Amino acid sequence: MEFKETVNNRHSVRDFKNQSISQKTLTEIIKLAQKSPSWVNSQPWKAYVAMGDTLNEIKNEYVKRASEKGNPDFPVMHRKDWSLAAQENMQQWRHDIVHHFPNFDEAHEKMSSASIHLFNSPAIIFLTIPKNSSSWSIFDVGSFAQTIMLAATDKGLATIPNYTSVKFPEVIRQRMNLPDDETLVVGISIGYPTDTTINTFQSKREPINDVLKFKD
Structure with missing residues (x-):
């Protein structure tokens, strides 16, 4: 796939087929993403992939706690x-999503159900950085995440980076055996x-003239 086509085809997908992904394919994606830049080549990221029974346990626990307030490692700011x-x-x-469906109720039901069930994906890649990281490591792991999603798109896969899956970090830490010193x-x-x-x-983007500024 051409690079421009890959970038344009990547968008957040909220419902996945019950079709597994091979560990070989996921390894190839993560290996390619390791080419991402980082401060002084610090490479602060780690990737933990939940699949099969482990992911089902996570999903079931999240459904049980759907009405609870989350406590993610990164604080959430009110909109x-x-x-x-x-x-x-x-x-x-929000306006565009509502009008993408026949009516508001269907839009709300579909979006809520997708989130609660962690989008029914066959795998979730959890990304961490050390707790004693520089703030710049957040930029670095963001670059790593974007490269993962572009590499996945290039292989015909779809992705969605989401807050919901890290809403209850204690669940992920227990099921994935995450070290205590990682965020x-x-x-x-x-x-x-x-x-x-x-x-x-597919969500719209701001006009380029509102984003890009030149000064000679």
């Missing part, structure tokens, strides 16, 4: 505290997408 521009983008995103950053659900309405939604 009203975000910048005005970010709030406007989030409002546009759980994000989970990337990965798999083969189903042919459903929820997966055809």
Whole structure:
């Protein structure tokens, strides 16, 4: 796949086929992502892949705790505290999702159910960085995550990086045997997408003139 096509095809998918991914394929994706840049080549990231029975246990526990408030390692800021521009983008995103479905109730039900069930993906890649990392390591692991998602797209797989999967870090630590000295950053659900309405939604991007500024 051409690079431009890979970038344009990558979007967040919220429902996956009940089709497993080989460890060989996942290893190839992570190995390629290791080419990502990091501060003085610190490579602070670690990747833990949940599959099979382990992932099913995580999903079942998350369904049981669906109504509980999360306590992720990275604190969550209320949306009203975000910048005005970010709030406007989030409002546009919600508006577009609702109008992507026949009605609001269906949109709410599909999106909520997908999140609660961790998008039914056959695998989730959990990314961590050391607790004593520099703040720059957050940038580094973000670069690593993006390369994972592009590499997955290139192989015909789909992904969604999501807060939901790290909402209850104690569950992930127990099931995945995460070291106590690592911060759980994000989970990337990965798999083969189903042919459903929820997966055809692609969020809009800001006009390039609102993002890019030149000064000679």
